[in-house]
Amino acid sequence: MSLRDITHKDFTAARRSRALWAVATLLGLLTALIAFGYSGYRTGPEETVIQLFRTMGGMFGLLLPIVALVASYMAIAGERESGGVKFLLGLPNSRRDVFLGKLASRLGIVTAGLVFIFATATAMAVARNGALPVGVVAGMFAVSLLYTSVFVAIAVALSATVAERSRAIAAAVGSYFVLVLLYVIPGVNVALLARFVHQTLLGFEPNFDLYNAVLFTSPLIAYRKAMNLVVPSGLEREVLQRPAEGYTPPGYLGDEMSLLVFAVWLAVPLAIGYWRFEGADL
Amino acid sequence: MxxxxxxxxxxxxxxxxxxxxxxxxxxxxxxxxxxxxxxxxxxxxxxxxxxxxxxxxxxxxxxxxxxxxxxxxxxxxxxxxxxxxxxxxxxxxxxxxxxxxxxxxxxxxxxxxxxxxxxxxxxxxxxxxxxxxxxxxxxxxxxxxxxxxxxxxxxxxxxxxxxxxxxxxxxxxxxxxxxxxxxxxxxxxxxxxxxxxxxxxxxxxxxxxxxxxxxxxxSAGGHATLQLDCASTPAGLGVDALDGVAATSVDERTLVVDCTDSAAKVDVVTHVAERATVEDIRSKTVSLEALFNDLTGGGRDDARPVEEVRQ
Structure with a gap:
């Protein structure tokens, strides 16, 4: 039960962090501004709000990983670098308590931030349009929270495997590049890379299901697909690549698979991070 | 337990x-x-x-x-x-x-x-x-x-x-x-x-x-070294025969006595003073600190010399 004490201590420290408050305020203002300025084209109020959240979802896809990584990359590496871990483990805590306690507190911190962001956006959207599509907003929140949690899990796991701030920064930046940017930069993205290896280097016939499957391994693509699950039918967007008119991705690349992608990205990094932390010399 | x-x-x-x-x-x-x-x-x-x-x-x-x-x-x-x-x-x-x-x-x-x-x-x-x-x-x-x-x-x-x-x-x-x-x-x-x-x-x-x-x-007190500067070459004084003396050597006019017991030093000085003119006495006592230095090879730095006490 000392897990709770670790979480409690970490929360208290986070509450006093000015940087964290500054980031939360900035993001709140940003979303409020977008919600204020957004106007739909020939749409009713409810549809306008839905589209607003979809548009914000596009922004969140790039922004939320940064929030999660910044909030979590020092969770354990910081304690190791500063020597705080000597107190944590000098008291009756196990390494599992430290790992899970830190994970819980960082999840709590980003959840609070996400609640704040959604609250400001919703309030502004309702004030402007007079409509509140509760199901869509709640669904968007749930999907966004899941997406953010994936990056908290990745950041805490990475944080558990390094002992210095410099390495923790490198790991966080590297994971953002590999898991997010590499899937959205035109010209260098992963689907093109897969196609290049498969078709040009290995000489196979093009297989777009395969390239799309590779693309789908990104939490970002999974997030975009998962948003399709919470918007009303007719408003879904195709996220994967369409090589030709009439191409439909196979069933195993459906929107529901995004939940599995999230689950894998939650479980695998945490398992590896915990395993490495458990065996480390601190 | x-x-x-x-x-x-x-x-x-x-x-x-x-x-x-x-x-x-x-x-x-x-x-x-x-x-x-x-x-x-x-x-x-x-x-x-x-x-x-x-x-x-x-x-x-x-x-x-x-x-x-x-x-x-x-x-x-x-x-x-x-x-x-x-x-x-x-x-x-x-x-x-x-x-x-x-x-x-x-x-x-x-x-x-x-x-x-x-x-x-x-x-x-x-x-x-x-x-x-x-x-x-x-x-x-x-x-x-x-x-x-x-x-x-x-x-x-x-x-x-x-x-x-x-x-x-x-x-x-x-x-x-x-x-x-x-x-x-x-x-x-x-x-x-x-x-x-x-x-x-x-x-x-x-x-x-x-x-x-x-x-x-x-174990630290076990070894003490006495150096006696004499007016003439201190040979044949019979110091070796004293209790608690492990070894003696003569270096020009200096008699070096290795004692196994600190208490023997007084006996050595008295013994020599009765038979020769002693001009100066130096005593090296091995303190706990010296033993520590000895055990640890002076630690990070070169071994410090054994503590020297003038009597």
Whole structure:
């Protein structure tokens, strides 16, 4: 039960962090501004709000990983670098308590931030349009929270495997590049890379299901697909690549698979991070 | 009853052997001073006791529990003052202490502990803003929470002023009198001498001596060298025949006498003075400190010369 004490201590420290408050305020203002300025084209109020959240979802896809990584990359590496871990483990805590306690507190911190962001956006959207599509907003929140949690899990796991701030920064930046940017930069993205290896280097016939499957391994693509699950039918967007008119991705690349992608990205990094932390010399 | 037992304990960091085949047994109720120069392997040993790091070979048992299997059980009964710690969370001294009290499910009064380590007026300040010595006091207070059965203190006097060191010693003595086992490391001999029942000396990862202070002193006092400058060449004086004299040699007009017992020195001087004109006497006594230097090869630096006393 000392897990709770670790979480409690970490929360208290986070509450006093000015940087964290500054980031939360900035993001709140940003979303409020977008919600204020957004106007739909020939749409009713409810549809306008839905589209607003979809548009914000596009922004969140790039922004939320940064929030999660910044909030979590020092969770354990910081304690190791500063020597705080000597107190944590000098008291009756196990390494599992430290790992899970830190994970819980960082999840709590980003959840609070996400609640704040959604609250400001919703309030502004309702004030402007007079409509509140509760199901869509709640669904968007749930999907966004899941997406953010994936990056908290990745950041805490990475944080558990390094002992210095410099390495923790490198790991966080590297994971953002590999898991997010590499899937959205035109010209260098992963689907093109897969196609290049498969078709040009290995000489196979093009297989777009395969390239799309590779693309789908990104939490970002999974997030975009998962948003399709919470918007009303007719408003879904195709996220994967369409090589030709009439191409439909196979069933195993459906929107529901995004939940599995999230689950894998939650479980695998945490398992590896915990395993490495458990065996480390601190 | 055994408080700490290590068996063939070895820790390598790459090519460096930090601790080599350490067999150490510390009985309950003992105050054990763990002595050695910087880099001798003291902190590595302590980190192994607390499962902060894992041994390359050998085993560690603390309060009857294997350090790697049941570290939490050990941590419940041990008070730790670690080295290389940091107070980097924006929490006050009292909050840190309260956290330790909560984690240990103890019923200590934070203010009482702050008072005990001389931080009564600083409990509401951020621990990160404390001076080094104040942080050390706070870390000591955290170690004292829940009146542990075993105190493990790594270089506890680091950063403390003389007053703080005295307070620390008093508290350690008091706790030891109540039956607490104390295991503490230091590179300062006088500190270990002042409170320890038994001393272990580490050097380059190896335990080179384990004994009581008296035992060490005895082995240290065993050798004393006398140099007597005489007016003429001091030959054939029969000094070799005296009790407690191990060897003699003559270097020009200087007679060098190696005594196995310090008490023999007076006899030697009296004996020689009766037979020759003694112009000067130099005595080299091997002190505990010299023994420590001897055992540790002078530590990091070149061996210091044996303490020289003019009589």
């Amino acid at each position: 055994v408080a700490i037992r290590t068996d063939g304990l070895t820790k390598r960091f790459g090519d460096v052997v930090a601790v080599n085949d350490l067999d150490l047994t510390i009985e309950k109720g003992e105050v054990f001073g763990f002595l050695g120069p910087n880099g001798a392997g003291k902190s590595t040993t302590i980190n192994l006791l607390l499962d902060f790091i894992r041994p390359t070979a050998g085993s560690v048992e603390v309060l009857g529990q294997d350090a790697q299997t049941n570290p939490e059980l050990i941590r419940e009964r041990v008070g730790v003052l670690p080295e290389g710690y940091g107070f980097d969370d924006p929490l006050t001294g009292r909050e840190y202490l309260s956290w330790a009290i909560r984690t240990k499910r103890a019923d200590d009064d934070a203010d009482e502990l702050l008072e005990m380590v001389g931080l009564a007026d600083d409990g509401d300040r951020l621990a990160g803003d404390y001076s080094k010595g104040m942080q050390q006091r706070l870390a000591f207070a955290i170690a004292l929470v829940d009146d542990p059965d075993l105190l493990i203190l790594d270089e506890p006097s680091t950063g403390l002023d003389p007053n703080g060191i005295q307070q620390l010693r008093d508290v350690v003595r008091e706790r030891a009198d109540q039956g607490t086992t104390v295991f503490f490391s230091s590179h300062i001999l006088s500190e270990v001498e002042a409170v320890s029942d038994r001393v272990g000396v580490m050097n380059e990862g190896e335990l080179v001596a384990v004994d009581s202070i008296e035992g060490l002193r005895e």
